[in-house]
Amino acid sequence: MSEREALGPRARNRAAIEAALRDVGRRHLAEHGAAALSLRAVARDIGIAPSALYRYVRSRDDLLTLLIVDAYDDLADALDAATTPADPPRTAFVAFATALRAWARSNAGEYALIYGSPVPGYHAPGDVTRRSGTRPLALLASLAVRVDAVPEVPGTSGSTQRAAAAALAPAAADPAVPRGADPASIARTIAVWNLLLGSIASELFEQLGPVTDDPDAVYAGITDLAAALLFG
Known part of the structure; x- marks a missing residue:
């Protein structure tokens, strides 16, 4: 007998x-798009009255929160499945990226929801979304801390990089940040994360136009x- 049965x-x-x-x-x-999400329309497509749907979600914002948590967890599960602690850090990073x-290419709507423009009038409840929302970036940080030291990048300003790291020093105490992540590693992880997200957004939403085939x-x-920034 199945669990559902x-x-x-x-x-x-x-x-x-x-x-x-959810579907x-x-x-x-x-x-x-997220801004046009409507409980009435969702209820109609499910085949139930809007009043019946309120037993499961009280508002459009509740539905958005549910979908955001699901999207973060689905992405994090995919990233977890693609990487393994046995792989060298660079190999694991390429698999992660x-x-x-x-x-993102398979779930463009959900990618836009969690990493795109904010939905007008909606504010995600941090106590509900935080655990799932930090999983993808925390996994990247766990790869970054597997190197002995943050590699130097020729042409960068040492003082500017130190200032950036100092500004992120409080983040080292965050429970979502892997142990052993110093401020310099956190700063580099965030830079790489933004590089990947920006590249994907540019491709998905054609922000740069038809620049390549x-x-x-x-x-x-x-x-x-990005791998060179993390691992040298």
Whole structure:
């Protein structure tokens, strides 16, 4: 007997509606964007009255929060599956970066929701989204701390880099930051993270226009550059 079959009729019905809520919500994200998300439209596509949907989510903001947490966890699970502690740090990073882009290309609506422009009028509740939201970046940080020292980058200003690291020193105490991550490592991790996210956003949303017919090669070059920033 499956886990679902072991549930009573009411629990099975609730599980089915919750699954449909997530599926239809994700589809509406992809088709209409987060700002146009509507509980009434979602309820219509599920086949239930809007009043019945309020038993599961109280508002559009609740639905957005649910979809945000799901998106972060789904991405983090994909990144976890792509990397292994047994791989050398650079190899694991390339796998991480490749999986990040692959997930974004397959889930453009959810990528826009968690890493795109803020949804007007919506403020994510940090106590609900924080654990899931920090997972992808924390995994990247865990790769960065596997090197003995942050590599120097020719042409950069030592004083500017030290100031940036000092500004991030309080982050070292964050529970989501891996042990052993010093401020310089945190600063470099954030720089690489922004480099990857910016590259993916430019590709997904055509922010730079039709600049290339080989985006795979462009992203491979960016990944290689990012790896050099982390590992030398």
